[in-house]
Amino acid sequence: MTAAVNQLAQLDRELETILTSFDTNYTWNYGSVKEGLRDLYERAKRDQWNSTTQLAWGTHVEPESEIIPSVVNPLAGYAPFEKLDAKERAHFRHAQISFQLSQFLHGEQGALLVASQLVGGVPWIDAKYYAGSQTMDEARHVEVFSRYLHQKLEWEWPINPQLKELLDATLKDSRWDFKYLGMQIMIEGLAMAAFGNLYQLCKEPLLKELLLYVMKDESRHVAFGVVSLDGHYADMPANELRDREDFIIYAAELMRNRLVGSEIARAFGWNENEVRDLVLESPVGKMFRSMLFQRVVPNLKRLGLLTPRVRDAFAKLDILRFENDDPDKQDRELGFA
Numbered sequence: 001m002t003a004a005v006n007q008l009a010q011l012d013r014e015l016e017t018i019l020t021s022f023d024t025n026y027t028w029n030y031g032s033v034k035e036g037l038r039d040l041y042e043r044a045k046r047d048q049w050n051s052t053t054q055l056a057w058g059t060h061v062e063p064e065s066e067i068i069p070s071v072v073n074p075l076a077g078y079a080p081f082e083k084l085d086a087k088e089r090a091h092f093r094h095a096q097i098s099f100q101l102s103q104f105l106h107g108e109q110g111a112l113l114v115a116s117q118l119v120g121g122v123p124w125i126d127a128k129y130y131a132g133s134q135t136m137d138e139a140r141h142v143e144v145f146s147r148y149l150h151q152k153l154e155w156e157w158p159i160n161p162q163l164k165e166l167l168d169a170t171l172k173d174s175r176w177d178f179k180y181l182g183m184q185i186m187i188e189g190l191a192m193a194a195f196g197n198l199y200q201l202c203k204e205p206l207l208k209e210l211l212l213y214v215m216k217d218e219s220r221h222v223a224f225g226v227v228s229l230d231g232h233y234a235d236m237p238a239n240e241l242r243d244r245e246d247f248i249i250y251a252a253e254l255m256r257n258r259l260v261g262s263e264i265a266r267a268f269g270w271n272e273n274e275v276r277d278l279v280l281e282s283p284v285g286k287m288f289r290s291m292l293f294q295r296v297v298p299n300l301k302r303l304g305l306l307t308p309r310v311r312d313a314f315a316k317l318d319i320l321r322f323e324n325d326d327p328d329k330q331d332r333e334l335g336f337a
Helices: 002-011 037-046 084-120 125-153 161-172 176-201 205-229 238-256 262-269 271-281 285-292 296-302 309-315 326-336
Strands: none
Touching: 037 125, 084 176, 084 238, 084 262, 125 176, 125 205, 161 176, 161 238, 161 326, 176 205, 176 238, 176 285, 176 309, 176 326, 238 309, 262 271, 262 309, 285 309, 296 326
8 A cells, every 4th residue: 555655646746737728629620621721630540550559579788888979079088078987988978979869758748748738729730630740640659758768767857947948938828829839830940950950970779770760750740840830920910920929939949958958967067157158158059059940941832931130040050051951852862751
């Protein structure tokens, strides 16, 4: 009895409740009214996969091995890092990859919650169909990242505060298009770039295969946001459009400035300000932070949201150069079209 009570108390400590409010829409028109959504739904049905049977979970993974190359390290040359011996450097590699995958895990749970909200909030039946399929996708992504972290790496980190802030803002906003902007366009767009970067670098076969399956789903999720919002902002009143501009700028600044090594610095007892400055100025750190926006910027342009205010903010973030990139071409090259 005592064990059961302790288990329930632990579950309570691990549960966080936030208050959300959004309009839920019935739609009595069961026909297709938004071009492209039914095609995406058909692709979603075709591309479902079972992680239990289709991933090689029997693969041995050494958590402290070079799952990603050691040369991809923004702290190279930092005196406290250079003093680490071979065992400590292996622990550092373990910390890096487990932290990154932990943020993927937490982001996928946020996507799961937002997708479930979209089922009720979106105004077209095809969008409800697709949001339902995305909810299943996100549940599977939470499952696979959780399983890899706990069974293979045996180390899960808490959610990064900036990521949590953006997830909360997306979940709490009552307007359905903000949920698309926050999740499908911003967070999913950033995730696709981060997954792609890790996939290119990854040496571990199970993680590499896992990422490929997840990326195939995520490419559809981003397309879901672009197709659904296409034309939505064309005639929007200036005051309402400004709300969207503010949100996009806020989200971009929040996400670009979150990957500064603070959690790793605390774990190793290093000076957080020193680590932050080094990560911000390192070529590896600069490249990765800007690369994250290579899908976000062109998709915002396609939606008519790369307005003068947003362009000015993105120029300061040094991410405006991605505006003419082609995410659809990137998907075709990966075999996701």
